[in-house]
Amino acid sequence: MKKLMKGNEAIAEAAIRGGCRAFFGYPITPQNEIPEYMSHRLPEVGGVFLQAESEVSAINMVYGAAGSGARVMTSSSSPGISLKQEGISYICGAELPCVIVNMVRGGPGLGGIQPAQSDYFQAVKGGGHGDYHMLVYGPSTVQEAVDLMYDAFDKADKYRLPVMILGDGMLGQIMEAVEIPPMKDPAAFAPKPWATDGTGTGKGRRIINSLYIDPDELEKVNHRLFDVYVELAKNETAYEEYKTEDAEIVLVAYGTVARIAKSAVNLLRSNGVKAGLLRPITLFPFPSAILSALADKECIKSFTAIELSMGQMVEDVRLAVNGKKPVGFYGRTGGNVMSPEDIVKFISEKEGR
């Protein structure tokens, strides 16, 4: 049955249904409902909740628990995610599965607490030091966030990397009707023979590590990580096309902004402008192939990236379109959110439509 739930709480419940049994975090707006929910809900299912002394500690608790085989997650918002970057780099280096939620707020610095998408680069390009990526989702509705979170631990375990749910304050605070899926049975999860659960001795002992002093060995690890990213691109790339079949103008937007862009597409169409929307669901891997294919379509005249930033995803759109069609950009920042009408106005003025 569908239930009206706040985004943050629905995401937390979906994590538990998906097998999460440990949460380590630190308070920061606008994601506090996640740790608050976890603090009472995890003990009910025999899980562990701990408020860490810092974001730095929280992510390293995640490292320890993930390394020992637990389904573990943390959540935070932009400034807190910056603090976690060291740990995320180590987690990627040690090839550990976990889930990280970032309910993005405006920056840089302490910034604001209102919705933003200005952590896109940090999320999809790495964020910490070294060559690595995470599987990054940009859900646009509470239901989609629930569905992605529900399977996030499976994906993390399968590819042995962190999965990031990149939301924003709006997604966290909004209430929508959601269908919460049933509890997954932890007994059915694939075993983790690599995890340091304490039982290893002699030849059977396990080591969780990201240190490779031998250059050839480290290079091998780098290649192994990137082989996984190729697999990710093949298997996990997800996007939604909306009215692109006959579109002349294609908006590209992700997350909550894509909902606003979708309304704008409908408004534009009612004004006689053939607009469409491409909505990346995975931000890494980025749906470059479909963008490239759309760019080849004769009817499509231009692309416009719509973001709550000064223009971050637009760079990936340009790389994918590769000069075949013009790529414009419209963004709002500081926690300001554009309305569908704002987008229509931008397209009408800048694109001459």
Place this chain on the structure above:
Amino acid sequence: MAVVFQKSRMLTDVPFSYCPGCTHGIAHRLIAEALEELRCEGRTIGIAPVGCSVFAYKFFNCDMQQVAHGRAPAAATGIKRTHPDKVVFVYQGDGDLASIGTAEIIHAAARGENVTVIFINNAIYGMTGGQMAPTTLIGQKTTTSPAGRTIAANGNPIRVCEMLATLDGPSYIARCALSDPANVMKAKKAILKGFRNQLEGKGFSLIELLSTCPTNMGLTPVAAADYVKNDMTKVFPLGVYKDIDAEQK
């Protein structure tokens, strides 16, 4: 032929990579012996820090995690909370524990995390080449305090045991020295006590081991051991700083 001495089963066959005269090897052996005597084989997870003992994961015959600089107590918390029936130990040097990782160690201690921390204090950064540590003595020359550490420029050395003993969380806090056989035997007892407390669910324990770094101290192994015994103990007095068992008696 009777076996009168053998390497602990809790150590691997990998030869230690430590400098001649360095006491990391002794510390490793004491931990391994304690784990073996307490029958912890097959149920132990150790944590290696960043510093000279970064390769500790090669030497202990148990599951090991190598973690970020200073964060070992946090990682240990993550492991122990999700695996409360396993034995978890943390191995950290003075830069790792008392400088970059002060928040992590204080909060793990304050929470009374049921883990055992072995704190190697040799008053210097070894791995990076002899820089000043948070525990470097006043007047001690290092590569970043070439004229000797001064209070005016660098403040005073941090006494970790004394500081953590003020918290309610820890069950056992002691400082020993790996300077001579008698003190090594005392250290062994303290380490056993730390692990026993964990096995009995008594909570956080920390054993500080005053250690040598002949290479960076610029001393022979014997002179370095004497330095630990005669100079370091003046600033870092040996003894038990907290013991909830003694308090209860």
Place this chain on the structure above:
Amino acid sequence: MEEKIIIAGFGGQGVLSLGQFIAYAAIADGKEVTWLPSYGPEMRGGTSNCSVVVSDEKVASPIISSPDCLIAMNKPSLYKFQGRVRKGGTILVNSSLIAEKVDRDDVRAVYLDAGALALEAGNAKTANIVVLGAYIKLSGLFSVDLVAEMIKEKFAEKPKVIPANLKALELGYHAV
């Protein structure tokens, strides 16, 4: 059908829960809905507002630039949002706290002494439910019975307050 509502007032006036009641009613009625609050320092005693979109189809944008209906529970809210209401839209004014009149003649302005009716219902805290009653009448979105059932359900753990809330709903419904 798509109805966009902005509800605004002081923190503590039940502004957010009024919006949630509309959202719950929408779900119970088989409609799609989004409820989006203002959040942050605003929720600590200052002004607060929420945007509710009720639709037959999946709601795209939860952000409302020009609402079909504004429910203004205090004066600053009326001044802040009245200019954004669409032509022909509705502004429901809590006249217990707002002496001023709506500054536009191209919208339907409705004045409701929610405070007095709440007292009549027997509980001053039910002013937001009075407004809810008035809103469902004005919008024609849901039946009063459906909302009454929902109130019983949501206050199931505090049965003592149910009669006053049902009374408030009824008084509000018949006041406009």
